[in-house]
Amino acid sequence: xxxxxxxxxxxxxxxxxxxxxxxxxxxxxxxxxxxxxxxxxxxxxxxxxxxxxxxxxxxxxxxxxxxxxxxxxxxxxxxxxxxxxxxxxxxxxxxxxxxxxxxxxxxxxxxxxxxxxxxxxxxxxxxxxxxxxxxxxxxxxxxxxxxxxxxxxxxxxxxxxxxxxxxxxxxxxxxxxxxxxxxxxxxxxxxxxxxxxxxxxxxxxxxxxxxxxxxxxxxxxxxxxxxxxxxxxxxxxxxxxxxxxxxxxxxxxxxxxxxxxxxxxxxxxxxxxxxxxxxxxxxxxxxxxxxxxxxxxxxxxxxxxxxxxxxxxxxxxxxxxxxxxxxxxxxxxxxxxxxxxxxxxxxxxxxxxxxxxxxxxxxxxxxxxxxxxxxxxxxxxxxxxxxxxxxxxxxxxxxxxxxx
Amino acid sequence: xxxxxxxxxxxxxxxxxxxxxxxxxxxxxxxxxxxxxxxxxxxxxxxxxxxxxxxxxxxxxxxxxxxxxxxxxxxxxxxxxxxxxxxxxxxxxxxxxxxxxxxxxxxxxxxxxxxxxxxxxxxxxxxxxxxxxxxxxxxxxxxxxxxxxxxxxxxxxxxxxxxxxxxxxxxxxx
Numbered sequence: 001x002x003x004x005x006x007x008x009x010x011x012x013x014x015x016x017x018x019x020x021x022x023x024x025x026x027x028x029x030x031x032x033x034x035x036x037x038x039x040x041x042x043x044x045x046x047x048x049x050x051x052x053x054x055x056x057x058x059x060x061x062x063x064x065x066x067x068x069x070x071x072x073x074x075x076x077x078x079x080x081x082x083x084x085x086x087x088x089x090x091x092x093x094x095x096x097x098x099x100x101x102x103x104x105x106x107x108x109x110x111x112x113x114x115x116x117x118x119x120x121x122x123x124x125x126x127x128x129x130x131x132x133x134x135x136x137x138x139x140x141x142x143x144x145x146x147x148x149x150x151x152x153x154x155x156x157x158x159x160x161x162x163x164x165x166x167x168x169x170x171x172x173x174x175x176x177x178x179x180x181x182x183x184x185x186x187x188x189x190x191x192x193x194x195x196x197x198x199x200x201x202x203x204x205x206x207x208x209x210x211x212x213x214x215x216x217x218x219x220x221x222x223x224x225x226x227x228x229x230x231x232x233x234x235x236x237x238x239x240x241x242x243x244x245x246x247x248x249x250x251x252x253x254x255x256x257x258x259x260x261x262x263x264x265x266x267x268x269x270x271x272x273x274x275x276x277x278x279x280x281x282x283x284x285x286x287x288x289x290x291x292x293x294x295x296x297x298x299x300x301x302x303x304x305x306x307x308x309x310x311x312x313x314x315x316x317x318x319x320x321x322x323x324x325x326x327x328x329x330x331x332x333x334x335x336x337x338x339x340x341x342x343x344x345x346x347x348x349x350x351x352x353x354x355x356x357x358x359x360x361x362x363x364x365x366x367x368x369x370x371x372x373x374x375x376x377x378x379x380x381x382x383x384x385x386x387x388x389x390x391x392x393x394x395x396x397x398x399x400x401x402x403x404x
Numbered sequence: 405x406x407x408x409x410x411x412x413x414x415x416x417x418x419x420x421x422x423x424x425x426x427x428x429x430x431x432x433x434x435x436x437x438x439x440x441x442x443x444x445x446x447x448x449x450x451x452x453x454x455x456x457x458x459x460x461x462x463x464x465x466x467x468x469x470x471x472x473x474x475x476x477x478x479x480x481x482x483x484x485x486x487x488x489x490x491x492x493x494x495x496x497x498x499x500x501x502x503x504x505x506x507x508x509x510x511x512x513x514x515x516x517x518x519x520x521x522x523x524x525x526x527x528x529x530x531x532x533x534x535x536x537x538x539x540x541x542x543x544x545x546x547x548x549x550x551x552x553x554x555x556x557x558x559x560x561x562x563x564x565x566x567x568x569x570x571x572x573x574x575x576x577x578x
Binding site: 154157158161162166167169175176177178179180181182184186190290291292293294295296297311313314315316318371372373377 | 434437438439440443463465467468469470508509510511512513514515525526527528529541542543544578
């Protein structure tokens, strides 16, 4: 057994039992962050804060929400919105955060792609990040079911039907997922469970993995420069703070992080208080009706690009294209054959690839929103073809890339 | 060495027991997600077919799903091609389209346009003619026909009669 002495202070008492000083050093004051970064490096903290907002607002919603097909709609739109003091606040924070979290995820992702932060030992950061994206997508979808409005019901119908696999006609699988022939009580209860327990648990675990994956390769920097973190840290600790290329995570880097978070939160609460409508689909204020499809069904904006890849094709090809779009980003570290981990702007053709991909996904998003009529159908079709083409061309253009 | 052998055996024994337990738990979990017996049992709907109007689409309900019933006029019957005729359900003197009112693409409910005598699915733009046959993709096939049995002037949904069995065997519906 370890030897314990009479504690000289509360901190000493904790130190002997939990090694809080060591923890503080390892996790904060001697966890090193490069100096050569910009505000885009704060998106991780912005995401962590947004997740905390979702968790807290979700806890308050959970106290009044009723996961029953007869009561769910009223428990959200009547009880929470009118009866519960500040119930509207939790709902609007939850709805706006659920939408904005995807905006930040996309910025975070494209920052990683631009600066090559998925290569040279950072592959696990990228993979765990993409798993988080999948988990957040599942969390968003299951949460969207809960108000049990028309969009909840019909999104549930359409998305679960994807699992029939087109011509495979796996209707048994679809009925198994739903627990009924159509989305009904069994479906609502199990998606409620997924939304409030199983998927959040998975997200928490994946966040741990994501942070852990960052530990050894460290954060990337604006030039993709390979830093000797031990040497730079030694320089910093010896007093050459100006000459060192790194700073402490806390309290130095985090103070800048929190500055960005502060700006973000002003924007976020502006949306919550004045522009919350964008996250509240009007169609979902009609209660679920299994005998009436809304005139125009579309997913929330953050799923539109992959939805548009599904839409222009016949059912089987569409499903294959959709499945391709869902998994392909995970493989990015292996499809990029170039050894260069530098900003896209210095990578020749890859720079074109990056901007083409970004613009194509914006076009797909826009085309997913409009009704399936011409010329939008044709534009969407070509944008989907370009999306697939860009991924197929990625290994080739990165193989041709010169070593920087 | 002796110890390693013993630990190895214990490890393998634990692995075997865990594997059996894991498979058994997965089986229980799978079965717990199955539709309940009460859901499966509530599966039959009987329709009185005498009250429908020609070219007026009526949506009935079976197993929580919409069922389209469209009584054909003489005009409609006269202009049918063979494929369309094969989908007709005749009850007494009247002829009907009976179909599951869910688009065969991803399950939205198509709307019926009385004047153009066709269906349009608003979700992804699929189209069907008045007999339920597909006229524009993405739906891969015509509207599915639910299991039915003709019983005098009534139609029982959920039970397969000879007319339905024939349609299924000839591939008109799934």
